[in-house]
Amino acid sequence: MKRSWKTWARAVAAGSVGLALLAACSGNSGGGSDSGDGQVTLKINFWGDFGLDELKSRYEADNPNVKISLNTGEYNAQHEDLQKKLIAGSGAPDIAAIDEGFVVQFRGQADKFVNLLDKGAGQYESKYLPWKWKQTLTPDGKAQIGLGTDVGGLAMCYRTDLFKAAGLPTDRDQVSALWPTWDQFIAVGQQYKAKSGKKFIDSATNIFNPVLGQQPVGFFDESETLKMDGGPKAAFDVAAKMIGADLSANLTAFSPEWNSGFVKGNFAVLACPAWMQGHIKNTAPTTQGKWDVAAIPGGGGNWGGSFLTIPKQGKNVDEAYKFLEWLVQPEQQIEIFKKVGNLPSQPALYQDPAIKDFTNPFFSNAPVGQIFSKTAENLTPQYLGKKNGPTRVAVENVINRLATGNLKGKPDQAWTEAIKEAEKAAKS
Amino acid sequence: MSTTRAVPAASRPGRPADATAPVRRPPDRAGTWRSRLYRFDVRYVPYLLIAPFFLLFAVFGLFPIVFNGVVALRNWRLDDPTLTGWAGFANFARLLDDGDFWNALGNTFGIFVLSTVPQLLLALIVASLLNRKLRAQTWFRVGVLLPYITPVTASTLIFTVVFARDTGVANWVLSLLGVGETAPIDWRSTKWASWIAIATMVNWKWIGYNALLYLAAMQSIPRDVYEAAAVDGAGPWRQLWRITVPMIRPVVIFTVVLSTIGGLQLFTEPMLFDANPALAQGGDDGQWQTIAQLIYKVGWRDLNLGYAAAMSWALFLIILIVAAVNALITNRLGGGKR
Numbered sequence: 001m002k003r004s005w006k007t008w009a010r011a012v013a014a015g016s017v018g019l020a021l022l023a024a025c026s027g028n029s030g031g032g033s034d035s036g037d038g039q040v041t042l043k044i045n046f047w048g049d050f051g052l053d054e055l056k057s058r059y060e061a062d063n064p065n066v067k068i069s070l071n072t073g074e075y076n077a078q079h080e081d082l083q084k085k086l087i088a089g090s091g092a093p094d095i096a097a098i099d100e101g102f103v104v105q106f107r108g109q110a111d112k113f114v115n116l117l118d119k120g121a122g123q124y125e126s127k128y129l130p131w132k133w134k135q136t137l138t139p140d141g142k143a144q145i146g147l148g149t150d151v152g153g154l155a156m157c158y159r160t161d162l163f164k165a166a167g168l169p170t171d172r173d174q175v176s177a178l179w180p181t182w183d184q185f186i187a188v189g190q191q192y193k194a195k196s197g198k199k200f201i202d203s204a205t206n207i208f209n210p211v212l213g214q215q216p217v218g219f220f221d222e223s224e225t226l227k228m229d230g231g232p233k234a235a236f237d238v239a240a241k242m243i244g245a246d247l248s249a250n251l252t253a254f255s256p257e258w259n260s261g262f263v264k265g266n267f268a269v270l271a272c273p274a275w276m277q278g279h280i281k282n283t284a285p286t287t288q289g290k291w292d293v294a295a296i297p298g299g300g301g302n303w304g305g306s307f308l309t310i311p312k313q314g315k316n317v318d319e320a321y322k323f324l325e326w327l328v329q330p331e332q333q334i335e336i337f338k339k340v341g342n343l344p345s346q347p348a349l350y351q352d353p354a355i356k357d358f359t360n361p362f363f364s365n366a367p368v369g370q371i372f373s374k375t376a377e378n379l380t381p382q383y384l385g386k387k388n389g390p391t392r393v394a395v396e397n398v399i400n401r402l403a404t405g406n407l408k409g410k411p412d413q414a415w416t417e418a419i420k421e422a423e424k425a426a427k428s
Numbered sequence: 429m430s431t432t433r434a435v436p437a438a439s440r441p442g443r444p445a446d447a448t449a450p451v452r453r454p455p456d457r458a459g460t461w462r463s464r465l466y467r468f469d470v471r472y473v474p475y476l477l478i479a480p481f482f483l484l485f486a487v488f489g490l491f492p493i494v495f496n497g498v499v500a501l502r503n504w505r506l507d508d509p510t511l512t513g514w515a516g517f518a519n520f521a522r523l524l525d526d527g528d529f530w531n532a533l534g535n536t537f538g539i540f541v542l543s544t545v546p547q548l549l550l551a552l553i554v555a556s557l558l559n560r561k562l563r564a565q566t567w568f569r570v571g572v573l574l575p576y577i578t579p580v581t582a583s584t585l586i587f588t589v590v591f592a593r594d595t596g597v598a599n600w601v602l603s604l605l606g607v608g609e610t611a612p613i614d615w616r617s618t619k620w621a622s623w624i625a626i627a628t629m630v631n632w633k634w635i636g637y638n639a640l641l642y643l644a645a646m647q648s649i650p651r652d653v654y655e656a657a658a659v660d661g662a663g664p665w666r667q668l669w670r671i672t673v674p675m676i677r678p679v680v681i682f683t684v685v686l687s688t689i690g691g692l693q694l695f696t697e698p699m700l701f702d703a704n705p706a707l708a709q710g711g712d713d714g715q716w717q718t719i720a721q722l723i724y725k726v727g728w729r730d731l732n733l734g735y736a737a738a739m740s741w742a743l744f745l746i747i748l749i750v751a752a753v754n755a756l757i758t759n760r761l762g763g764g765k766r
């Protein structure tokens with residue numbers, strides 16, 4: 001008995017000596033990210049390509065005390081990550097991009113962001129499309145959490161070489177005339193498939209999203225009630241018809257296989273918000289000159305568009321605002337447009353010759369400046385609810401299951417499932 | 429203890445041979461100090477030397493397990509900091525009728541069976557092949573270990589290309605065999621296809637590792653046992669099952685337990701197999717979402733840490749039970765008495 005007690009006592013003694021040793025080793029780590037000499041690092045989180053690579057170098061050259069670190073990531077993950085860091089109270093980037101699909105969720109937490117009106121951003125209100133300005137403004141109008149970067153707009157990108165091979169017209173006006181409505185668009189697709197034996201569109205979800213963007217009401221109305229029978233149903237039906245007619249290459253959007261589909265010409269058309277141009281160019285540089293841009297069936301509409309915000313927890317809020325302010329100036333916005341196609345959300349720029357007369361050689365010299373600014377000006381924006389992001393993912397999943405998974409060939413059952421999944425996502 | 433202490437002491441000059449009787453030691457100050465140091469050395473230094481392991485285990489092993497248990501009994505939502513306090517067993521009760529959890533459990537076991545069973549059988553066969561006299565023996569032995577040292581993310585990313593629907597090597601090979609020529613297998617669309625794809629990745633990685641463990645054990649089996657069996661007319665297959673497996677039973681049990689633990693915690697492969705890994709959903713309908721993935725999703729995407737902790741505890745208990753059952757069965761199969 002006594003002996004075993006002794007053994008334990010020894011073990012404890014030995015353990016505590018070890019602890020002391022460890023503690024001695026671990027002194028004085030940590031420390032701040034500011035290295036005291038006035039050097040500031042601004043971290044910016046976004047997804048895809050915001051066209052910032054060259055602007056970053058230029059800003060750094062003009063402001064030697066500022067380093068900018070660009071962190072691109074996956075679309076949903078970046079928003080979820082920001083939400084996490086806002087609640088945790090630390091770890092958020094100095095500047096965080098937010099897509100319009102998540103804007104209501106973050107606008108509801110305006111106290112966690114720097115109110116840009118306090119920084120003097122009010123002077124830019126008149127420069128922005130009114131609805132774009134309002135999207136990040138709290139309902140009481142007292143706090144502005146972000147400044148708009150781009151608007152999506154909507155057009156239809158198509159492959160002239162593949163159209164030609166299938167005996168379809170290649171001129172952008174003639175192509176636009178082929179499909180005033182989505183039903184006519186499907187008919188063209190069937191024609192294309194019959195001639196070429198290839199699939200017409202990349203993915204049914206990339207039809208669902210633009211059609212939904214054309215509806216007056218999206219997933220949620222302004223009282224945050226899920227309205228599946230309105231816009232979502234209309235968009236789902238078009239997507240289901242596409243799948244039913246076997247026109248989709250069924251490549252999950254933004255997956256590696258989808259990207260290789262661009263290079264291989266697995267599909268001939270792609271719904272194109274302005275920001276999609278940069279993605280096509282980055283993904284399939286070899287298809288230069290083989291694309292063109294026509295009008296989208298069903299008239300204008302919007303898909304996507306972003307804002308840059310400054311989370312309050314950052315240490316370099318002032319430097320972050322300086323950079324943000326610099327970034328939304330016409331000169332920089334035009335440069336981004338030319339680089340990756342993101343259309344600025346300041347209508348005065350649409351009259352600027354740099355945008356108005358801009359033709360994109362990648363898209364057969366299509367006057368993309370005019371095409372996209374026209375759709376952006378005529379836009380009536382949709383209200384996107386707090387749970388818009390997860391609800392969209394849930395319905396996209398069901399569409400993918402209808403295309404290739406366990407709901408194949410069962411559009412009615414798929415719609416029931418879509419309602420169920422959307423309700424679940426809206427509640428989560 | 430006392431003998432090991434006595435031996436070096438006796439050999440030291442100027443000290444009485446009977447060092448185990450410290451009472452009769454001369455009252456010499458330096459000597460006392462020395463002998464104290466010496467006693468400290470033999471008595472306590474071994475504990476000091478093993479202490480780092482237990483400290484690290486306590487910090488990174490024991491503490492998280494216990495803390496996880498505490499969290500599991502609480503409400504802790506990152507997206508709703510106001511909801512806090514003890515939840516009792518509410519998180520565990522919610523598990524019982526959570527369709528996602530049972531779906532993930534089914535997937536985990538499906539992939540586990542598809543990966544562990546062929547993995548260990550093939551490892552056994554590979555090991556018994558490597559145990560023969562081969563040319564370039566070392567080359568082969570190192571070769572089977574290559575998959576194991578490949579980083580799992582790298583190999584999984586390669587496999588996702590192999591299992592691509594339209595352009596993958598897997599479908600190309602199958603089409604040569606006449607399978608899915610017109611409609612290639614969509615490896616991500618159904619449960620079975622995705623399970624097989626993921627199990628293949630796991631098997632590829634671990635067969636060589638287990639084979640080497642088996643090989644090491646096999647080399648301690650005396651040759652004459654095989655010679656005697658061969659004289660009695662037992663072929664290679666019979667020798668494998670009647671001699672080799674029973675004689676390396678401890679190692680087999682070890683690998684079964686290890687691969688049970690690994691298989692039930694499967695995370696990286698299903699995660700990266702997804703078309704959009706950031707969503708952690710394991711397919712559009714969760715066809716291959718494993719429990720580890722679901723825990724990640726509930727904790728870090730749905731931000732419900734309490735519920736995620738309850739899930740990890742459930743997984744912990746499930747692994748304990750399954751590993752115990754597996755060890756028992758293997759023991760019986762190998763001819764053990766217990």
